[in-house]
Amino acid sequence: MTTNKRIYLDHSATTPVAPEVIAAMLPFFDRAYGNASSIHAFGQEAKVALEDARRQVAKLLNAEPGEIVLTSGGTEANNWAIKGAASFFEGTKKHIITATAEHQAVLYPCKFLEKKGFEVTYVVVDQYGMVDPQKVADAIRPDTFLVSIMHANNEVGTINPIREIGALARERGVLFHTDAVQTLGKLLLDVRGMNIDLLSLSAHKIYGPKGVGALYLRQGIQLDKLLHGGKHERDRRAGTENVPMAVGLGKAAEICGSRMEQEMGQLRSLRDVLYEKISGRIGGVRLNGHEKKRLPGILNVSFDGIEGDALLLSFDLAGIAVSNGSACTSGTVEPSYVLKAMGLPRGAASSAIRFSFGRQNTAEEIDQTVDALDEILARLRKLRRR
Numbered sequence: 416m417t418t419n420k421r422i423y424l425d426h427s428a429t430t431p432v433a434p435e436v437i438a439a440m441l442p443f444f445d446r447a448y449g450n451a452s453s454i455h456a457f458g459q460e461a462k463v464a465l466e467d468a469r470r471q472v473a474k475l476l477n478a479e480p481g482e483i484v485l486t487s488g489g490t491e492a493n494n495w496a497i498k499g500a501a502s503f504f505e506g507t508k509k510h511i512i513t514a515t516a517e518h519q520a521v522l523y524p525c526k527f528l529e530k531k532g533f534e535v536t537y538v539v540v541d542q543y544g545m546v547d548p549q550k551v552a553d554a555i556r557p558d559t560f561l562v563s564i565m566h567a568n569n570e571v572g573t574i575n576p577i578r579e580i581g582a583l584a585r586e587r588g589v590l591f592h593t594d595a596v597q598t599l600g601k602l603l604l605d606v607r608g609m610n611i612d613l614l615s616l617s618a619h620k621i622y623g624p625k626g627v628g629a630l631y632l633r634q635g636i637q638l639d640k641l642l643h644g645g646k647h648e649r650d651r652r653a654g655t656e657n658v659p660m661a662v663g664l665g666k667a668a669e670i671c672g673s674r675m676e677q678e679m680g681q682l683r684s685l686r687d688v689l690y691e692k693i694s695g696r697i698g699g700v701r702l703n704g705h706e707k708k709r710l711p712g713i714l715n716v717s718f719d720g721i722e723g724d725a726l727l728l729s730f731d732l733a734g735i736a737v738s739n740g741s742a743c744t745s746g747t748v749e750p751s752y753v754l755k756a757m758g759l760p761r762g763a764a765s766s767a768i769r770f771s772f773g774r775q776n777t778a779e780e781i782d783q784t785v786d787a788l789d790e791i792l793a794r795l796r797k798l799r800r801r
Contacts, residue, residue: 422735422780426620427569427597427713427771432663433622439666440624443659451656452647461658468665472629475668476614477605484630484648485661489596490520491641492615492630493563495652496592497524499638500561500613501533508560509533512551515756516540516570518594520615521563538564543705544573544757548580555587565594567602570753570769571704572713574602581610590636596620596628600671601679601710612636618660622774623667627660682772683711685781689770690714692785697792701763703754714770717763721795723750726768729791735784738769 449457584591592613617628644653699719723739750764
């Protein structure tokens, strides 16, 4: 089956840039093109736009604008939070705590630091991909300087109890960082109430442009710089600010703040309807992730006896875009390390597909996806029996 139009169900990988965001960015490519560090009128116009964007992001986090440092995206923000803290504490403390199901933009910096003599405890997640705060508490040592636990898992959508984890970290005098790339604009984020010291975010997951993000850096927290050069971003991150992209991030954050409740209800409905129709019509289906404590826009399921790559390619040929994990791990033939960390058998991990929903998705697209899935599975299972 080929759908009449292409259907995009991979919004956790990236989102289309919203028309309002594009409109907000355009003047800063050709008319208001000044360098935000310049003191003349062209530069000051760019500077005002940059600070407006900072305020828009801060409002979505219940933060102060001065606590928002612009970056090239979530990966840079994660690297800076982890490596910057390690460099600052080097020689006094050497222990980091994270979890086995974190994004690679957290795991790889930790692996890098282990080669430099730092020690990392990788807390094991449960069958849903969730981190137990008690396991974090038990892992804290006198020389622990950082706990980094993601707000919600990017593959299965399971939401971690970061308020509790942040509280116990603060009680023990340990910095708490959370990767909120998947939850910004989808869940309520309150860095004050959630005991967060450092938070990473990215624009392209919330209908903003690629190549821009931010690190929330709680006032008073010190990190060593990741980039050296000029005194940009209040002397915290060197490099001429990418004003058009920052404007896009700010506008995308503003839109998410105004539409969050309505949109999340819509995504939750699409997610639940898709799972109900799949499980009611197709046998051998397994839900991955927590049944209730998960993001409204992610559905991760495994199909008995099917290779995920074959299913993924068949969907693509049918005009439907889905994924079998994080876009950052594409190209590997190994099952998802997140699903393996959750304890899934190799077969279930290898057959998993992630559907992730966005603003433009409709109930009609869900029906077309189920019809296509039914045909694809019938064909693939028939081939497997030969």
